[in-house]
Amino acid sequence: MSNDGSTPVSDQSGTPVAAPETRPARSPGRERPAGRVSRFDREYRIDRKMRHAVSRLTGQALGPYQTAVIRIGFAGTWLLFLLREIPHRQEMYGPDGPWSWDLAQQLIASNHAFTALMWADSQVWFEIVFGFAVLSAALFMLGWRTRTMSVLFLLGVLSLQNRSIFMGDGGDNVIHLMAIYLVFTRCGQVWSLDARRERRAAAPRARAGHDEQAEEQAGHPRPDRSGSRPDRAGIALWAVLGLALAAVTLAGKIDGGMLGGWRTIYWGLWALQALWWLTGRYAARSDQPRIFLDVVANLVHNAALFVIMAEACLIYATAGWYKIQGSRWQDGTAVYYPLHLDYFSPWPALSDLLSASGTMVMLVTYGTVIAQVAFPFTLFNRRVKNVLLAVMMTEHAVIAVVLGLPFFSLAMIAADAVFLPTSFLRRLGGWVTRARVWLLSRLSQLPRLSRLSRFGRFGRALPGAGKGSGADEETSEESGEGEPRPPEAADHPHVGFTA
Amino acid sequence: MGIAALSLPFQIAAALTFALVAMVACVHLGMVFLHVAPSNTVTKQHGQAIDEWIYPEFEQNWKLFAPNPLQQNIAVQVRAEVKGVDGAIRTTRWYDLSALDGRAIDGNLLPSHTQQNELRRAWDFFAATHDNANRPNGLRGDLSERYLRRIAVLRLDREGAGGAGAVVQQVQVRSRTTNVPPPEWSQEQVSDKPVLRQLPWWPVSDTDRAAGTRPVNATERAVSAR
Numbered sequence: 255m256s257n258d259g260s261t262p263v264s265d266q267s268g269t270p271v272a273a274p275e276t277r278p279a280r281s282p283g284r285e286r287p288a289g290r291v292s293r294f295d296r297e298y299r300i301d302r303k304m305r306h307a308v309s310r311l312t313g314q315a316l317g318p319y320q321t322a323v324i325r326i327g328f329a330g331t332w333l334l335f336l337l338r339e340i341p342h343r344q345e346m347y348g349p350d351g352p353w354s355w356d357l358a359q360q361l362i363a364s365n366h367a368f369t370a371l372m373w374a375d376s377q378v379w380f381e382i383v384f385g386f387a388v389l390s391a392a393l394f395m396l397g398w399r400t401r402t403m404s405v406l407f408l409l410g411v412l413s414l415q416n417r418s419i420f421m422g423d424g425g426d427n428v429i430h431l432m433a434i435y436l437v438f439t440r441c442g443q444v445w446s447l448d449a450r451r452e453r454r455a456a457a458p459r460a461r462a463g464h465d466e467q468a469e470e471q472a473g474h475p476r477p478d479r480s481g482s483r484p485d486r487a488g489i490a491l492w493a494v495l496g497l498a499l500a501a502v503t504l505a506g507k508i509d510g511g512m513l514g515g516w517r518t519i520y521w522g523l524w525a526l527q528a529l530w531w532l533t534g535r536y537a538a539r540s541d542q543p544r545i546f547l548d549v550v551a552n553l554v555h556n557a558a559l560f561v562i563m564a565e566a567c568l569i570y571a572t573a574g575w576y577k578i579q580g581s582r583w584q585d586g587t588a589v590y591y592p593l594h595l596d597y598f599s600p601w602p603a604l605s606d607l608l609s610a611s612g613t614m615v616m617l618v619t620y621g622t623v624i625a626q627v628a629f630p631f632t633l634f635n636r637r638v639k640n641v642l643l644a645v646m647m648t649e650h651a652v653i654a655v656v657l658g659l660p661f662f663s664l665a666m667i668a669a670d671a672v673f674l675p676t677s678f679l680r681r682l683g684g685w686v687t688r689a690r691v692w693l694l695s696r697l698s699q700l701p702r703l704s705r706l707s708r709f710g711r712f713g714r715a716l717p718g719a720g721k722g723s724g725a726d727e728e729t730s731e732e733s734g735e736g737e738p739r740p741p742e743a744a745d746h747p748h749v750g751f752t753a
Numbered sequence: 754m755g756i757a758a759l760s761l762p763f764q765i766a767a768a769l770t771f772a773l774v775a776m777v778a779c780v781h782l783g784m785v786f787l788h789v790a791p792s793n794t795v796t797k798q799h800g801q802a803i804d805e806w807i808y809p810e811f812e813q814n815w816k817l818f819a820p821n822p823l824q825q826n827i828a829v830q831v832r833a834e835v836k837g838v839d840g841a842i843r844t845t846r847w848y849d850l851s852a853l854d855g856r857a858i859d860g861n862l863l864p865s866h867t868q869q870n871e872l873r874r875a876w877d878f879f880a881a882t883h884d885n886a887n888r889p890n891g892l893r894g895d896l897s898e899r900y901l902r903r904i905a906v907l908r909l910d911r912e913g914a915g916g917a918g919a920v921v922q923q924v925q926v927r928s929r930t931t932n933v934p935p936p937e938w939s940q941e942q943v944s945d946k947p948v949l950r951q952l953p954w955w956p957v958s959d960t961d962r963a964a965g966t967r968p969v970n971a972t973e974r975a976v977s978a979r
Contacts, residue, residue, distance in 0.1 A: 312767060313755025342867045345907075350964035352871065352903040357896050364892065367809035416809070420874045420900070421866050427813055434810060546763045549756055550770050557778040564782050572789045572815035580820030587936060591822040594933045596855040597873055600864060612938035658864045 327668025397446020425662030574626030835915030
């Protein structure tokens with residue numbers, strides 16, 4: 255895409271950020287007359303493809319919109335779930351619920367699952383952890399200090415779910431796994447408060463970015479990132495979390511295990527934040543450590559994104575292939591049965607209506623199996639994949655209501671969303687932005703609330719394509735979800751602890 | 754930026770990281786695959802290593818309604834022996850706790866896990882950790898009994914079993930399994946007779962009373978107040 259040139263380019267790397275498409279063009283051997291010896295050409299082509307792949311995997315955190323949408327999806331699902339269960343929180347996770355602290359203690363002693371709720375059996379501690387889980391989910395969804403919040407979000411999810419494992423269902427299971435995987439992604443590149451802060455810090459430096467000036471206080475100098483502006487909130491957050499971690503470690507609350515287990519993981523992530531900050535701080539001396547860490551972060555992100563996609567495929571493949579072996583899925587009546595289980599029929603009349611026709615039930619039964627089994631393979635064809643994706647999401651939306659599984663369905667839709675095409679996600683972002691602008695303009699008619707309209711945009715800075723001005727409708731043709739666009743503004747190193 | 758912007762030593766380090774990250778991702782996916790796959794040659798040989806990698810945090814089960822969907826409604830019912838305010842011991846009627854759950858779910862856009870999963874999964878847990886003679890299979894079996902008992906007492910107290918001020922002394926749990934009637938458009942015949950599985954009476958101790966249950970000494974206080 256053509257936006258790369260106009261975005262502010264990192265001032266540390268020394269090398270301008272080149273769009274990956276142009277990179278192979280600069281590689282040696284380009285001048286060689288084409289078509290002279292085909293074997294050389296073939297080797298050269300393979301070589302070029304390899305180079306291209308390596309430079310993409312190390313140079314970019316792929317799928318910025320996809321990772322952002324699943325961040326919002328999973329954190330939002332978990333947040334809504336927690337809010338819905340507030341009245342039942344004691345019964346589900348409280349120290350004196352049916353699955354009491356004592357029972358949980360005995361089970362966890364045998365399986366070593368991580369949960370902060372086992373650190374103390376007091377009522378106060380439970381309320382603190384529950385509140386912490388709600389807060390971390392909200393902040394992670396908004397993308398405030400995304401990388402730190404991803405760890406705190408994981409902490410909240412594990413603490414509650416592992417405390418009462420017999421309370422969950424498939425939806426909790428998906429969130430559990432994805433919360434772990436999300437820690438390894440740079441999921442705050444777009445649609446996050448981090449991205450907005452980044453944009454605002456970058457705007458004054460890029461002289462051309464005058465369309466931003468309405469939002470930036472003019473004349474307010476912002477030193478560049480290798481400069482001296484201390485990221486106070488980030489440092490404070492890091493220090494507080496370090497102290498908390500030290501206290502918990504000294505109290506011997508975190509189980510060890512292989513290579514130190516969670517202790518190593520939490521301390522390691524904490525140390526990485528410091529390392530990231532230090533390399534940015536002293537980037538003027540040498541930019542190499544910073545670029546190296548950036549490469550590592552990209553590699554880990556891309557691997558995690560791949561694992562997330564593969565996990566979603568495994569879910570569908572398992573669900574599909576096991577169904578094939580079932581007699582009810584073979585005789586075409588399977589869908590009838592869940593609709594008539596007392597625990598999964600909140601709308602009995604609707605269930606009856608849906609299962610009134612045997613042919614329809616059979617079509618849905620067969621269709622479900624076909625879709626689930628086929629899904630992983632359709633990823634090789636964008637168009638078929640998108641059709642199937644729409645089918646899956648629709649089916650989950652129906653399940654949410656008909657089987658009374660709203661949070662399971664929401665989690666599955668969030669998992670599906672990782673396969674959505676970038677062009678669609680950008681359009682979606684545009685709609686959300688416009689809806690918000692419209693909403694805020696309505697609100698700002700009340701003078702008291704006019705300050706709200708200064709909240710940043712819910713999109714990535716698109717220099718030259720001001721959002722909300724209709725320009726975000728530039729959808730382009732599918733710019734390739736298999737090949738997500740290079741992360742423009744987010745590509746340069748982040749301020750403080752947003753690595 | 755990417756790897757091209759790095760000096761040679763860092764490039765080597767990046768290449769090593771690349772290999773390590775790729776390896777961990779592939780091993781992890783392999784482990785998860787073997788975990789969700791049916792029992793096979795590899796899982797039989799390396800089951801231990803797979804379990805160590807997967808448990809406890811990567812456990813998963815996606816046999817959603819598979820191979821066959823559940824075709825029975827399993828209702829968990831409970832009755833109690835209560836000590837009334839007058840000190841008399843009475844046996845209550847059977848309370849159908851699953852039916853109460855079902856009623857709470859009916860017309861509910863957002864069913865709570867306490868209505869949809871708590872009792873249902875507690876019974877699954879119990880059934881999976883007990884043999885046909887209702888003997889527990891070790892620690893998990895014991896835990897499941899205590900869990901089920903605590904749920905039973907909590908629910909009975911909410912229903913006010915035995916009348917005001919009565920305290921549950923013992924509980925008895927049974928499951929009532931009914932086949933889902935076959936669809937109208939099918940010629941299939943299944944028995945519509947429910948199958949009962951009745952557990953022995955369980956004495957209820959103080960540790961079986963979860964938050965939200967009535968205080969144990971309610972009776973004593975009520976009696977002594979006379």
